[in-house]
Amino acid sequence: MTFVLSLDAMGGDYAPQIVIEGAVLALANADFSYLVFGDERVIRPILANYPKYQHAFHLVHTTEVITNDMKVAMAIRGLRTSSMRLSIEAVAKGDAAAVISAGNTGAYMALSKLQLKTLEGIDRPAIARAMPTLKGRSIVMDLGANIECTSQDLVQFAIMGHVFGQRLLEKERPSIGLLNVGTEDTKGNMIVQDAAQSLKNIPHINFYGFVEGDDITAGTTDIIITDGFTGNVALKTLEGAAKLIQKMLQDSLKQSWRGKLGYLVAKPAFQQFKNYIDPRLYNGAIFLGLKGIAVKSHGGTDAVGFANAIRVAASLAADAASGQIASDMENLLTKEKFAL
Amino acid sequence: MTFVLSLDAMGGDYAPQIVIEGAVLALANADFSYLVFGDERVIRPILANYPKYQHAFHLVHTTEVITNDMKVAMAIRGLRTSSMRLSIEAVAKGDAAAVISAGNTGAYMALSKLQLKTLEGIDRPAIARAMPTLKGRSIVMDLGANIECTSQDLVQFAIMGHVFGQRLLEKERPSIGLLNVGTEDTKGNMIVQDAAQSLKNIPHINFYGFVEGDDITAGTTDIIITDGFTGNVALKTLEGAAKLIQKMLQDSLKQSWRGKLGYLVAKPAFQQFKNYIDPRLYNGAIFLGLKGIAVKSHGGTDAVGFANAIRVAASLAADAASGQIASDMENLLTKEKFAL
Numbered sequence: 001m002t003f004v005l006s007l008d009a010m011g012g013d014y015a016p017q018i019v020i021e022g023a024v025l026a027l028a029n030a031d032f033s034y035l036v037f038g039d040e041r042v043i044r045p046i047l048a049n050y051p052k053y054q055h056a057f058h059l060v061h062t063t064e065v066i067t068n069d070m071k072v073a074m075a076i077r078g079l080r081t082s083s084m085r086l087s088i089e090a091v092a093k094g095d096a097a098a099v100i101s102a103g104n105t106g107a108y109m110a111l112s113k114l115q116l117k118t119l120e121g122i123d124r125p126a127i128a129r130a131m132p133t134l135k136g137r138s139i140v141m142d143l144g145a146n147i148e149c150t151s152q153d154l155v156q157f158a159i160m161g162h163v164f165g166q167r168l169l170e171k172e173r174p175s176i177g178l179l180n181v182g183t184e185d186t187k188g189n190m191i192v193q194d195a196a197q198s199l200k201n202i203p204h205i206n207f208y209g210f211v212e213g214d215d216i217t218a219g220t221t222d223i224i225i226t227d228g229f230t231g232n233v234a235l236k237t238l239e240g241a242a243k244l245i246q247k248m249l250q251d252s253l254k255q256s257w258r259g260k261l262g263y264l265v266a267k268p269a270f271q272q273f274k275n276y277i278d279p280r281l282y283n284g285a286i287f288l289g290l291k292g293i294a295v296k297s298h299g300g301t302d303a304v305g306f307a308n309a310i311r312v313a314a315s316l317a318a319d320a321a322s323g324q325i326a327s328d329m330e331n332l333l334t335k336e337k338f339a340l
Numbered sequence: 341m342t343f344v345l346s347l348d349a350m351g352g353d354y355a356p357q358i359v360i361e362g363a364v365l366a367l368a369n370a371d372f373s374y375l376v377f378g379d380e381r382v383i384r385p386i387l388a389n390y391p392k393y394q395h396a397f398h399l400v401h402t403t404e405v406i407t408n409d410m411k412v413a414m415a416i417r418g419l420r421t422s423s424m425r426l427s428i429e430a431v432a433k434g435d436a437a438a439v440i441s442a443g444n445t446g447a448y449m450a451l452s453k454l455q456l457k458t459l460e461g462i463d464r465p466a467i468a469r470a471m472p473t474l475k476g477r478s479i480v481m482d483l484g485a486n487i488e489c490t491s492q493d494l495v496q497f498a499i500m501g502h503v504f505g506q507r508l509l510e511k512e513r514p515s516i517g518l519l520n521v522g523t524e525d526t527k528g529n530m531i532v533q534d535a536a537q538s539l540k541n542i543p544h545i546n547f548y549g550f551v552e553g554d555d556i557t558a559g560t561t562d563i564i565i566t567d568g569f570t571g572n573v574a575l576k577t578l579e580g581a582a583k584l585i586q587k588m589l590q591d592s593l594k595q596s597w598r599g600k601l602g603y604l605v606a607k608p609a610f611q612q613f614k615n616y617i618d619p620r621l622y623n624g625a626i627f628l629g630l631k632g633i634a635v636k637s638h639g640g641t642d643a644v645g646f647a648n649a650i651r652v653a654a655s656l657a658a659d660a661a662s663g664q665i666a667s668d669m670e671n672l673l674t675k676e677k678f679a680l
Contacts, residue, residue: 071528170456182408182445213576213578215576228670229521239553243474252609252613255612265601265605266598269592269595273592273593294587
């Protein structure tokens with residue numbers, strides 16, 4: 001099945017360079033093409049390096065760019081033809097199956113809600129991502145879309161996570177944990193306590209209870225629900241931990257001849273390990289709760305990372321049943337609205 | 341200098357076994373003794389395994405125990421002779437130089453405030469700990485004492501962190517970062533934005549600005565300030581990440597004969613690496629803002645970890661200038677109260 005992906009070429013710390021390079025990388029063995037929004041004066045020279053792939057890029061010129069430090073209100077109302085806005089609009093209009101941006105998360109979410117609309121029953125979409133765990137992988141959400149959340153928001157995230165997890169993890173009843181500072185019922189603030197109370201009363205979902213920070217990587221539950229502030233900090237803390245630990249390993253090996261020799265002998269294994277913990281390979285988070293597919297790339301990633309975000313969007317776009325996720329979510333949310 | 345440390349023998353998941361074993365471990369080359377509070381019927385048989393060290397343990401029998409799922413109000417008002425309460429009281433009375441507990445964090449903090457009193461100018465003490473970073477080590481606080489914080493709380497944490505960091509890190513003006521979901525001024529909620537505004541206006545401290553989750557391990561700033569919910573999740577996420585990454589490394593090495601051979605050759609280096617990332621070696625967090633020294637051990641640690649928490653308390657107790665920290669904090673806080 002061939003389809004079109006929409007790219008915000010100007011979003012992220014190293015745009016448009018890594019956007020174009022990542023898009024080229026993602027084209028290997030793929031059958032999609034791109035609608036690319038951005039400043040053609042900088043994009044064309046980059047594209048010129050890949051004559052073999054130029055046919056897959058359809059450029060739409062625009063000079064307005066939403067920067068990282070721009071307030072959301074300005075990004076929405078001030079810039080009518082920003083590369084981010086136009087790239088989302090392409091999905092809203094049906095010109096593309098999904099949009100990918102590495103730009104300003106707040107603006108991206110706000111514009112996506114505006115253009116793609118939220119699902120029936122959803123107040124606030126959330127950012128979700130699969131993460132590696134000791135048991136396989138788990139979905140963590142919200143990763144930064146909603147800095148402050150009510151207990152009702154967390155309950156909605158759990159319902160969205162349930163439906164998304166059913167498909168992504170291929171489990172009938174994925175287990176759902178609510179991130180907290182302890183597992184006892186008395187722990188945490190009123191928001192997580194109220195959310196836990198509500199989640200216990202929803203028969204459709206498999207609510208496990210509270211989980212803690214180390215349960216994210218332990219894979220204690222299939223899905224971990226938290227507010228966007230905590231989720232964002234946890235995600236970046238994980239990334240930082242991976243860098244620090246890799247450095248500690250290098251330092252340990254360099255300190256002795258046995259360490260150095262062992263490294264040489266086991267080099268392919270170390271390469272494999274490096275791939276395991278490479279955050280670029282996990283790049284690409286999904287905006288859940290929208291009527292269209294929008295994928296957020298890490299702002300600081302490189303071409304390899306951006307290519308992975310594109311692959312995430314492509315796999316969702318290629319999933320014929322992706323419409324099913326939306327309607328399942330709407331059904332469950334509408335049902336729970338009356339039940340709660 | 342010889343002194344007495346007070347131990348809550350009944351706090352934590354594996355108490356009193358690991359408390360006594362840890363206390364024995366920490367005694368090696370040390371010149372302190374213990375006041376131990378707990379059920380002597382279970383403690384005596386454990387102590388009997390260490391006849392050489394029995395002289396260093398002075399047991400005070402009590403049967404009341406504060407459990408992990410006990411509400412703080414019950415722990416304070418319901419139990420008048422809990423091992424935790426009595427162990428803190430020993431410091432308040434001057435019978436011990438510091439207290440160590442692996443028990444219920446909320447109850448421990450509440451009882452410590454009650455018994456040891458908070459410093460002049462401090463509304464809410466915070467939990468602080470040094471963590472390894474790419475550049476050395478940094479102090480992170482609050483790690484779970486204050487689940488909900490005002491911007492004023494965060495400012496006070498920063499001032500306490502400044503004074504504590506001066507001594508612990510031996511830096512005149514340790515840099516202070518405020519944990520957020522992005523580094524731009526517009527990021528985050530009102531609480532962190534207001535706190536950042538206030539911190540910019542305090543001349544005595546070296547405020548860096550907002551930092552993100554990965555800055556914790558990057559060592560971007562000497563001190564990282566956050567609320568107790570986010571700090572607790574970040575700390576445990578780091579611990580979980582270390583376990584996952586270690587597992588990924590093992591899996592990578594086991595997959596090939598080169599990996600297995602390289603592991604054998606470099607075994608001492610791997611042992612060193614394992615020590616680097618062993619969370620037990622970083623166990624022992626300090627309650628900052630009290631008039632006495634109280635150290636919190638991870639509830640799930642073992643004897644090696646508990647011994648490290650004891651060493652943290654002992655090093656603070658042995659520091660002749662530790663009274664200076666308290667008076668420096670009080671001076672700065674009182675000054676800033678008028679300035680803000």
